[in-house]
Amino acid sequence: MPEPHVSAPIRVLVVEDEPVTAEAHAAYVARVDGFTVAGIAHTGHEAIRLLRDSREGRTPPIDLILLDVNLPDTTGIDLCRSLRASGIEIDVIAVTAVRDAAVVRSAVSLGIVQYLIKPFNFAAFAEKLQAYRDYHGRVGSAVVTDQQEVDASFAALRTSSSADLPKGLTRETLDRVRAAVRDSPAGAMSAAELAAELDLSRVTARRYLEHLADTGIVERAGRYGTPGRPEVEYRRR
Amino acid sequence: MPEPHVSAPIRVLVVEDEPVTAEAHAAYVARVDGFTVAGIAHTGHEAIRLLRDSREGRTPPIDLILLDVNLPDTTGIDLCRSLRASGIEIDVIAVTAVRDAAVVRSAVSLGIVQYLIKPFNFAAFAEKLQAYRDYHGRVGSAVVTDQQEVDASFAALRTSSSADLPKGLTRETLDRVRAAVRDSPAGAMSAAELAAELDLSRVTARRYLEHLADTGIVERAGRYGTPGRPEVEYRRR
DNA sequence: GAGCACCGCGAACAGTATGAACACAAGCGG
DNA sequence: CCGCTTGTGTTCATACTGTTCGCGGTGCTC
Numbered sequence: 001m002p003e004p005h006v007s008a009p010i011r012v013l014v015v016e017d018e019p020v021t022a023e024a025h026a027a028y029v030a031r032v033d034g035f036t037v038a039g040i041a042h043t044g045h046e047a048i049r050l051l052r053d054s055r056e057g058r059t060p061p062i063d064l065i066l067l068d069v070n071l072p073d074t075t076g077i078d079l080c081r082s083l084r085a086s087g088i089e090i091d092v093i094a095v096t097a098v099r100d101a102a103v104v105r106s107a108v109s110l111g112i113v114q115y116l117i118k119p120f121n122f123a124a125f126a127e128k129l130q131a132y133r134d135y136h137g138r139v140g141s142a143v144v145t146d147q148q149e150v151d152a153s154f155a156a157l158r159t160s161s162s163a164d165l166p167k168g169l170t171r172e173t174l175d176r177v178r179a180a181v182r183d184s185p186a187g188a189m190s191a192a193e194l195a196a197e198l199d200l201s202r203v204t205a206r207r208y209l210e211h212l213a214d215t216g217i218v219e220r221a222g223r224y225g226t227p228g229r230p231e232v233e234y235r236r237r
Numbered sequence: 238m239p240e241p242h243v244s245a246p247i248r249v250l251v252v253e254d255e256p257v258t259a260e261a262h263a264a265y266v267a268r269v270d271g272f273t274v275a276g277i278a279h280t281g282h283e284a285i286r287l288l289r290d291s292r293e294g295r296t297p298p299i300d301l302i303l304l305d306v307n308l309p310d311t312t313g314i315d316l317c318r319s320l321r322a323s324g325i326e327i328d329v330i331a332v333t334a335v336r337d338a339a340v341v342r343s344a345v346s347l348g349i350v351q352y353l354i355k356p357f358n359f360a361a362f363a364e365k366l367q368a369y370r371d372y373h374g375r376v377g378s379a380v381v382t383d384q385q386e387v388d389a390s391f392a393a394l395r396t397s398s399s400a401d402l403p404k405g406l407t408r409e410t411l412d413r414v415r416a417a418v419r420d421s422p423a424g425a426m427s428a429a430e431l432a433a434e435l436d437l438s439r440v441t442a443r444r445y446l447e448h449l450a451d452t453g454i455v456e457r458a459g460r461y462g463t464p465g466r467p468e469v470e471y472r473r474r
Numbered sequence: 475g476a477g478c479a480c481c482g483c484g485a486a487c488a489g490t491a492t493g494a495a496c497a498c499a500a501g502c503g504g
Numbered sequence: 505c506c507g508c509t510t511g512t513g514t515t516c517a518t519a520c521t522g523t524t525c526g527c528g529g530t531g532c533t534c
Contacts, residue, residue: 154394
């Protein structure tokens with residue numbers, strides 16, 4: 001049922017200082033149906049220049065910016081703030097390797113429509129762009145009829161975090177495990193401790209911790225010094 | 238353990254020119270758990286003054302603005318734009334009777350976290366505030382671990398309307414299910430329990446509970462401790 | 475009023491997330 | 505080096521999940 005999307009493609013400006021990464025992102029954009037690359041900028045200044053050219057009609061319009069947060073001459077957040085101050089309402093998808101909640105809050109307050117953490121694969125990237133395309137199509141019309149339609153537009157921007165987890169694991173339990181590891185005072189837990197904390201069996205706790213270790217979220221470490229076999233502790237990083 | 242929300246309430250500034258409506262909105266805010274009214278402004282100037290007082294420490298901080306779009310001296314959109322230009326990252330819920338997609342687009346680009354169309358009842362209002370509270374709690378921590386967590390935070394802001402029901406569901410059955418969940422002593426039911434309660438099949442009970450979970454009315458939680466596959470219980474919030 | 479298309483519901487079934495039980499491994503003390 | 509102690513890692517029964525598909529009711533057409 002993914003309709004072939006006959007309307008004009010969404011024109012994307014890629015802003016990213018690293019040339020190889022910029023090319024990769026541009027290639028990703030081109031691969032997603034309904035999008036086309038409008039340009040690539042490697043600095044904040046270059047991005048602003050391209051946007052001004054576009055807005056003043058010298059180059060075709062730009063609908064969306066794929067904006068790296070860390071730029072040589074500014075940050076994506078500051079760049080975005082100055083856009084808003086100029087009354088430019090262009091939509092922005094933030095791309096960053098920084099894992100700081102303050103950046104997320106700033107991004108939200110500046111009207112960023114999607115937030116992508118580097119590194120990401122094409123599937124994660126395409127999911128964000130497709131969600132934006134749904135939103136873009138919905139608010140294209142001149143009037144909104146009611147609250148439901150507004151809610152539907154907002155809902156289109158939410159992504160389903162469709163990371164497929166291996167057989168035997170549930171999202172619900174995994175979220176609880178991750179929360180427990182994140183909030184543990186020592187930053188590390190054994191399987192038995194986690195089991196007691198979450199009221200799970202040690203077997204189950206171990207299954208999830210092993211999964212987190214395999215995917216690189218936590219790392220294994222021995223805990224020696226006590227009589228008996230040493231415990232394996234799973235340390236967050 | 239569903240913690241009873243002990244953290245500090247979210248302080249809300251109500252901005253609305255019509256005095257009666259402003260009072261009504263303030264009363265609504267006070268009724269929602271976890272929120273408190275920080276002040277009422279009837280004009281854009283007054284709002285800015287109150288915000289400045291707050292930011293400069295003369296009055297307690299303000300976390301959230303409930304912002305009417307039509308004001309006597311400016312529009313909520315322009316007010317919001319000047320806030321962003323000043324680097325103020327306060328969160329905003331827009332309230333408006335205007336049904337114009339351009340306003341929605343502007344609102345999104347200015348980082349408005351929720352959008353409410355007047356007139357609205359308390360249920361619709363509370364839904365938006367509760368969604369914001371979820372978001373606020375999620376991004377409160379200093380670091381975000383990964384993409385999934387960011388997605389979850391964004392998803393909290395982007396509620397889908399619970400009013401339109403997908404194929405396969407009946408309004409009447411849905412109402413019965415909601416009533417049963419609301420009146421359940423434990424505040425949580427499994428699909429099988431609901432089925433027994435309403436004399437439905439477990440399949441149907443599950444369909445409706447899943448819908449309620451997707452729209453954020455209830456949340457899923459595992460029920461562990463017994464041998465065998467764990468039950469999924471649906472907990473009202 | 476008969477035929478027809480649709481749609482919400484549930485019986486049945488395959489799949490799967492969990493924990494009890496158990497065999498084994500690793501450090502420690504004699 | 506051998507038992508002792510403590511936690512690891514695995515197997516498997518188990519009970520619930522999630523899905524498929526046919527039934528029966530409702531409304532619409534002719």
